[in-house]
Amino acid sequence: FAFSAEETLKLITPQTRLLIVNSPANPTGGVTGKREVDKLVAGLEKFPDVAVMSDEIYDHMVYDGETHVCLLSYPSIRDRLILLNGWSKTYAMTGWRLGYAVWPGKLYDYARKLAVNLHSCVNASAQYAGLAALKGPQDDVAKMVAEFDKRRKVVVEGLNRLPGVSCATPKGAFYAFPNIKRTGWKAKALATALLEDAGVAIIGGPDFGVLGEGYVRLSYANSTANILRALERMGEFLASRKAA
The missing domain is CATH 3.90.1150.10 (Aspartate Aminotransferase, domain 1)
Known part of the structure; x- marks a missing residue:
């Protein structure tokens, strides 16, 4: 169930503006290996106007010797990469509704305005709980x-x-x-x-x-x-x- 970089790149058209990637994946449990991710990132050089959103909420949950590949590790796409993650899966904190996103600088202000008008902020107790999870024993x-x-x-x-x-x-x-x-x-x-x-x-x-x-x-x-x-x-x- 891992995606093919070649097939994915072939689906990009002049109208494409955003590519959404999810690995490890819901609902399949598929994990895309580094070789395919390398091919995808290299291929995206031909499509400089296509942003990438990488949902990495299951990054700690890999098996059979698989390794999660974080798209932030590719400098060539950082200026158009939106990375999503959170506490729900790794720390079993689903009810706390606590997550984060890493945005390119040029898009940050748009994301901030959306967040402020949509949900304002995460409540203080959830933020302290999130800090405790990150700083505590793993x-x-x-x-x-x-x-x-x-x-x-x-x-x-x-x-x-x-x-x-x-x-x-x-x-x-x-x-x-x-x-x-x-x-x-x-x-x-x-x-x-x-x-x-x-x-x-x-x-x-x-x-x-x-x-x-x-x-x-x-x-x-x-x-x-x-x-x-x-x-x-x-x-x-x-x-x-x-x-x-």
């Missing part, structure tokens, strides 16, 4: 990622045992994006039926774009016990229910 981050790695393996193994389901191993984030085409179900119909009839919450691939049909997204940001329970219910459902 041991728990490593422990959390190691636990996600264990759950990732449980999810992939379990999904590949389900009738009509196949799942590639995600390399980052905390999502699996299995192929459910052989079940005969449409993705959103299956997601609705599993929620209503089996008590399992997943998201249909089309909710992330038209190319997501035939896939569903599962999150393994839950306990191993609950993941196993969900996989069992999915197996029972698929064995007993035909596609609507």
Whole structure:
């Protein structure tokens, strides 16, 4: 599920103004390696008017020896790079609604005006909590990622045992994006039926774009016990229910 630099560059037209990159990726868990990122950045030299927005919120969550590549490490695009990140994933602070963006100097004033008029600022307690997370010990981050790695393996193994389901191993984030085409179900119909009839919450691939049909997204940001329970219910459902 990693993107191809060559394919991406071919999609740029004279009307293109912004390229959005997300690695590690939601919903697929795909991670784009340095070689492809190098090719992308080199290719962007031909398109100086195209800005780049890099969503790197899952930067700490990589597995199997993969390494996150931060686009800020490429000086040639810094003057048109918008980098997004935050505390929600790395520090499990989703409810604090705390994030940050790095903007080129020439765009900063526009971003500041938008922020001031949209949400003013982050509340003080959330800011202090964010500082504590950054300045404190990072041991728990490593422990959390190691636990996600264990759950990732449980999810992939379990999904590949389900009738009509196949799942590639995600390399980052905390999502699996299995192929459910052989079940005969449409993705959103299956997601609705599993929620209503089996008590399992997943998201249909089309909710992330038209190319997501035939896939569903599962999150393994839950306990191993609950993941196993969900996989069992999915197996029972698929064995007993035909596609609507």
